[in-house]
Amino acid sequence: MDLDHFLRDPQSRRRFFCMSGMSVGGASAAFLGACSDDTKNPVRLGPDESDQADVEILNGVLDLEFLAVAAYKAGAGRLRGSRLEIVKGFLEQEQEHADGLSGAIKDLDGTPNRPKSTYDFPVLRSESDVLRFAIDLENTAIAAYIDALPKFSDKDLRSMAASIITNEAEHVSVLLDALGREPVPDAFVNGKAA
Amino acid sequence: MAASGSAVAIFDGGVTSSGEIAAFERDRRELLRRGFGLGGAAVLASSIPLLWSVRSAFAEAGGDGDAPILARAINLERVSVIAYDTLIGGAFMTPALGGALRRFRAHEQEHEDALVTALTSLGGTPPAPPQGVADVDKVVDGLRDVRSRADVLTFLIELETAAVAAYFDAHAKFGEAKLLQMGASIMANEGQHLVILRKAAGQDPVPNAFETGET
Numbered sequence: 001m002d003l004d005h006f007l008r009d010p011q012s013r014r015r016f017f018c019m020s021g022m023s024v025g026g027a028s029a030a031f032l033g034a035c036s037d038d039t040k041n042p043v044r045l046g047p048d049e050s051d052q053a054d055v056e057i058l059n060g061v062l063d064l065e066f067l068a069v070a071a072y073k074a075g076a077g078r079l080r081g082s083r084l085e086i087v088k089g090f091l092e093q094e095q096e097h098a099d100g101l102s103g104a105i106k107d108l109d110g111t112p113n114r115p116k117s118t119y120d121f122p123v124l125r126s127e128s129d130v131l132r133f134a135i136d137l138e139n140t141a142i143a144a145y146i147d148a149l150p151k152f153s154d155k156d157l158r159s160m161a162a163s164i165i166t167n168e169a170e171h172v173s174v175l176l177d178a179l180g181r182e183p184v185p186d187a188f189v190n191g192k193a194a
Numbered sequence: 195m196a197a198s199g200s201a202v203a204i205f206d207g208g209v210t211s212s213g214e215i216a217a218f219e220r221d222r223r224e225l226l227r228r229g230f231g232l233g234g235a236a237v238l239a240s241s242i243p244l245l246w247s248v249r250s251a252f253a254e255a256g257g258d259g260d261a262p263i264l265a266r267a268i269n270l271e272r273v274s275v276i277a278y279d280t281l282i283g284g285a286f287m288t289p290a291l292g293g294a295l296r297r298f299r300a301h302e303q304e305h306e307d308a309l310v311t312a313l314t315s316l317g318g319t320p321p322a323p324p325q326g327v328a329d330v331d332k333v334v335d336g337l338r339d340v341r342s343r344a345d346v347l348t349f350l351i352e353l354e355t356a357a358v359a360a361y362f363d364a365h366a367k368f369g370e371a372k373l374l375q376m377g378a379s380i381m382a383n384e385g386q387h388l389v390i391l392r393k394a395a396g397q398d399p400v401p402n403a404f405e406t407g408e409t
Contacts, residue, residue: 089400096403146378150371158365159406162378166358166405169382173389174399183390184297187304189382190375 003129006122007136017067017140054157055110057148058101061161064141065098066115071137074121075130083127083178087134090171097164104157131175138172142191165189260373261318263364264309267377270360271306272324273333275299277353280327286343291394295350298387305380312373347395354391357384359407 006012072091079087102112124130145165152158169189177183278299282292310320324330330337334353340346361381368374389399402408 093400093403100404142382146375149365149378150374155366158374159362160404162362162365162381163404163406165378166362166382166385167400167403170385170389170400170405173386177389177393184294184301184383184386187301187383188308188376188379189386190379 001122003122003124003133007132013136013140051108051153052110054152054154055105055108057151058105058108058110058157059113061141061144061148061164062098062101062105062113064137064144065094065101066113067119068094068137068141069098070115070119071121071134074119075124075134078124078130079127083131086174086178087130090134090174093167093171097167100160100164104160128179131179135172135175135179138168138175139191142168142172142189144191146190259316260368260370261313261316263367264313264316264318264373265321267360267364267380268306268309268313269321269324270333270357271302271309273330274302274353274357275306276324276326277330277334277337277350278302280330280337281340281346281350284340284346286340286346288343291343291346294390294394298390301383301387305383308376308380312376344395347391351388351391351395351397354384354388355407357381357407358388358405362406 001012069091072087072094076084076087076091105112122133124133142165145161145168149158149161149165152161168191172189173183176185278295281287282295282299287295313320327337334349334356336349336352340349358381361377361384364377365374368377385405388405392401393399
């Protein structure tokens with residue numbers, strides 16, 4: 001699939017994220033409504049949220065991290081010089097997120113999801129395509145984490161999610177800058193601004 | 195002399211400096227004098243007392259619902275606006291840096307406006323506005339010591355790092371879902387400010403996979 005078509009077409013994006021292994025449990029509507037449409041439900045905090053619900057949410061965002069790792073690996077082959085170094089650094093940080101989330105899931109006696117063997121990425125023909133696709137993935141991850149944030153029953157998980165959101169937002173700034181675009185376009189980063 | 199953030203409360207009503215922190219700060223200033231101000235080790239060291247005080251301040255904000263946290267966040271954003279205004283008008287600005295700082299200043303103002311709206315909607319009253327550089331000193335000391343472009347960047351990196359740390363801790367305290375989400379969106383924006391400031395200072399713009407306000 002052509003990247004421009006992918007980025008313009010919400011249905012293509014939704015299909016891609018659903019097909020890429022996004023697990024959406026009952027407690028996780030964390031993907032911009034990508035695989036379900038219960039994001040309009042009011043979010044409630046409280047002690048009745050179980051560890052199992054946290055595990056489901058964690059596995060949902062873990063899938064996104066695996067996707068990001070795979071995307072950066074795939075995109076790195078098209079990059080050279082400073083842009084390649086940027087992506088290599090971000091790849092390592094996405095892997096750190098995945099490792100952290102897997103550890104949190106195990107701490108809750110859950111079983112972490114595993115990455116898919118393949119991902120059906122859009123066709124990336126140029127360095128610019130790689131960076132634009134990376135921005136889209138990062139923004140999707142930010143939106144997912146922000147959606148998931150109040151659903152965590154464990155306060156430490158909320159803090160961890162906030163620290164990952166901020167890191168992904170930093171990635172977006174660097175990627176925008178590499179494309180010659182305004183690196184900090186909005187006062188509020190919610191993943192919905194491209 | 196490089197700008198430096200001493201260990202003081204980031205929010206009004208927070209902790210005050212301790213002897214331990216003051217001693218640490220003396221050591222840090224010595225490092226800065228010796229030219230390590232922008233080095234990784236010194237930056238790492240610089241964050242320790244500051245973040246300690248930030249987190250203690252949030253601990254004092256606990257137990258009273260979301261309104262006290264919002265009030266302290268409003269003060270932080272107002273102080274940031276004052277700091278940016280002071281530095282933008284200084285003598286060390288290049289056009290590019292000045293433009294970036296004006297945008298960041300506008301972002302801090304947007305944060306403040308949203309936080310005031312949120313606090314008001316909870317029936318709270320916004321805190322009294324900070325009065326100037328003296329109130330900035332209560333968050334990050336050193337604004338008066340800025341003498342160069344490098345000082346500007348060092349000071350702002352500390353200020354923005356303190357903001358990230360404050361919002362990071364707020365996530366364990368906010369009760370309202372929408373406040374959690376707003377806090378995250380602001381924290382992420384402060385992180386993006388850090389990217390630009392670090393890059394301008396010759397530092398790694400994204401040094402940590404988990405941005406908690408510690409470097």
